[in-house]
Amino acid sequence: MSDLVRINYIDKDHDSIVSDVIAQIKAKYPDTWTDFEHDNAGRMLLEVHAYIIDLLLFYLDRQANECFLVTARERQKAINCCKAIGYVLSSAVPSKVTVKITLKQTVPSNVTINAGTELTTSEKIVFELDADVIILAGELNGFGTATQGKTYTEILGISDGSANQSFLISKTGVIDIKQISVGYEKWTEVESFAFASALSKNYTVEIDALGRGKIIFGDNRNGLIPTAGSMVKIVYRVGGGLKGNIVKNTLIKVNGTGYDANGQPVAVTVTNEEAATGGEDEETIAHARKWAPVTYSQQNRLVTEEDYTAAANSFADKGLGRFAKAKAIIHERSGEANVIRIYALCRDADGGFIAPSKALGDAFVSAIDDTKMITDHVEVTAGTYQSVDISGTVKMQPGYLKEEVLANLNENIEILFDMENREMGQSLRISDLYKALDSAPGVDWVELTTPQSTVTPVSEYDLLTLGNVNFEVS
Structure with missing residues (x-):
């Protein structure tokens, strides 16, 4: 039986690695190396190797995390994870x-x-x-x-006649492909080559984490290969947000x-006598992490309120924009038909909420026509929002500056009210607010003046947003 000390494979930080290696040396060479003080040259080499191993283990764990949507932090990795379940992260959309x-x-x-x-x-x-x-x-x-x-016209390149060839668009921030022509003939965009025949003049589009567009052609089994020597030309739009x-x-x-x-x-x-609406920045990883699994579970059918809510929050139109927040509520139920109302909000340039345009609502209703229940009547209307003012007294811990504590408080409050963390109809529990404030670095205790109890929205489709924040710090 080995006399080596069993290594703990769970403790992978630098100090644990050093401790485990020292234990192994003491067990294997008890009389050879006995000086493990920090001024020892051998200890120096041991800690350098432990540092390198710590870094390698960190990057191994990081790469493993990037393989799963729930833990992915890099946008490209999230795009790849969502692609596996048929969900596409939305690029920025125009107003x-x-x-x-x-x-x-x-x-x-x-x-x-x-x-x-x-x-x-x-x-x-x-x-x-x-x-x-x-x-x-x-x-x-x-x-x-x-x-x-803004619209651009560009020659992507010359076809070499190979299967699955792709062409990269030169500009970033692509929001729409208006036209692809091979030679003098226009080709048609499809979501996937799965249902394309060998003679289908189709192409697919992929947008990467940097907003660069890639045009991909078929392999003569699913989608036609452009004839060798033919010029590939594109008309596309850049913008959005x-x-x-x-x-x-x-x-x-x-x-x-x-x-x-x-x-x-x-x-x-x-x-323009009215404000522009519908523009949104690119879909965040947090948004995709929340809605991609729900959208996948629908399997292209809309039945419940949750299905319609997920569909609305995942919808984007290349010319009309997308909703910032949406919630579906069934208002009438009968044996013959249901009336589903989608309460939605868009955002203005400063991030404030405004009503969605009628055109955007109509586009959503049209987009779900093939997946909704045939007896369901769907309509889109404006949701509502209610600002919550926060004020109170804060006692700060010794060694902190007033400005520093206020900045920490505001940061925690903004995280609590982040749009990805709140849904229509969701209450603000007073305990959650106190938890966010008490956990801010430099805060000893907090006494709130407003609100003094849990804040409940006035309706199921009312969204609580952050109002004025005022603290007296001493």
């Missing part, structure tokens, strides 16, 4: 806004402002007209819609002109 185009004076013929004309704010945020805007003869104003982002949720009267410049019936240029101006 949409109604615009008013105005002539300096009336003209005797119709004036057309072409689709794709760029409209910009003073901060150089670019929108593009979705369709031609026509100002009728004798009128001063015309109306249309515009989507945030909360920054596109501009307030009203922010668009100030038309990067182009209108044209009358004779093709002559006519000067025009632009404004």
Whole structure:
């Protein structure tokens, strides 16, 4: 039987490694090495090796963690985990806004402002007209819609005729692929080649953690291979994010002109009488960690309130944006039909909540038409939100500065009210608030003035948000 000391494989930190190795040396060479003091050269080498082993074990554990969505921290690893269950992390999505185009004076013929004309704010945020805007003869104003982002045209490369070849788009922040052409022929995007035939002129799109788009073609079994020597060309859009949720009267410049019936240029101006809505930053890992497993469990069918809630929170439209928060509630139940109302909120450029646009709601209802119960009637309406003010007295521990303690308190409160941690209809328990405040570094004790008890939303679709924070620190 071996006389070596049994190694503890659970303790993998530096100090434990040093202790285990010393124990092994003492058991194996009791009379050879007896000096383990810190000024010993052998102890120095032992600790250097323990440091290296500690680092290796850390990175091994880190790599193992990245294999699972629940513990992944790197965005690309989360994208890969979600891909395995058919869930795609949403890239940033653009906002949409109604615009008013105005002539300096009336003209005797119709004036057309072409689709794709760029409209910009003073901060150089670019929108593009979705369709031609026509100002009728004798009128001063015309109306249309515009989507945030900028369109680019690029030659991706030349096909080499190989299977599963891919092309990387040069710009980051891709939000939409408008067109892929091989030679002079347009090809069609599909989610997967699983149902593509050998002759299907299809391609798929993958967006990586840096927002770079990759175009992938088939293998002549599932999806046609582009003919060798043919040019692959792309038209795509870049943009998206909360920054596109501009307030009203922010668009100030038309990067182009209108044209009358004779093709002559006519000067025009632009404004937006309503705020833009729907823009959202790229989906966070925390959001995907919460909703990807739920979406997978639905298996492309919507039956319960939870199914509809997950579908709404996972929905994104490339031209209309996505909901920031959503909750489904069944309002009417009968043997023949159910009425499911989706209460939803979007965000403005500062992260505040606003009502979703009707177009975004209609797009969601249309998107789930094939997966919902045939007897279910679904409608989208605006949710509500209620701000919670927090104030009180704080006694700080010795050795801390007042500003430092206040910063720690605010950080813990913001984590408690983080949008990923709160749902519509969720109460704020006073014990959770005290726990967040008491755990802030430098805090000895806290006495709250407001709130003094658990805060309950006024309805199932009401979201509690953070209001004013005011503490007296002594």
